[in-house]
Amino acid sequence: MAVPMITDDTVVTAAGWWNPLATLANTVETNLATEISTRSTADTAINARLNSTIAATGISDLPTWKTSVDATLARFTRTYLAADSPTRNNTTTLIDIGLTLAVAASTAYAFEAWLPYTSGATPDIKFTLSVPAGATGSWQLLPVNTGASAAGTIGSMDGARVVAFGDANPQGAAGTDVAGNAMGCAPRGFVLTAGTAGNLTWRFAQNVANVSDTIVRTGAWFLLTKLS
DSSP states (O other), X not given: OOOOOXXXXXXXXXXXXXXXXXXXXHHHHHHHHHHHHHHHHHHHHHHHHHHHHHHHHTOOOHHHHHHHHHHHHTTEEEEEOSSOEEEESOSSSOEEEEEEEEEOTTXXXXXXXXXXXXXXXXXXXXXXXXXXXXXXXXXXXXXXSSOOSSTTOOOOBOOOOBOOOSTTSOEEEOOOOSTTOEEEEOOEEEEEOOSOOEEEEEEEEOSSOOSSEEEEOTTOEEEEEEOO
């Protein structure tokens, strides 16, 4: 008996031994058609819900929205200290901590930082923030001005606001002889640059020269927010 040839256009309905294969082929074809139709309906419903959500949130142009998000994120710059920064027996050479961020000309910025350190009660510590030429603003170091006197205690915080920047205007913070010497301050402030771009850079030294180490610790960070 000759075996019939099957082409793409063949409808398998011949009698005899071919009938089971014909039934299977027709069932597969029907199931595929149903699956395609079901998925098409589901895709249409999903697209409708997405369009409804986009319309409700006012995001009608996703590329424009992404550009807006990117521009917002670009207003924030930050850095952190990946290794300890030490000094000893030094009051005059201000050490670059490793916390530096670039600023543009004629732009307003807000800043904040976390400066953890260890220093004895004799040397204490002092910090400066350098800015580009002509920049103005004000800031607070928010230091503890008397060291901890016993384990589990802290000193008094100094909330003075200063209107000068640079190495000629250091702000002091207290050290402590309590075990661990662990201290910190959380400065914040505002800078308005003039016609010169440049960097904001934190530096430090001992307030009183001493052979013991004064160290700005790993994890210190500096965050800058562009306001204009």
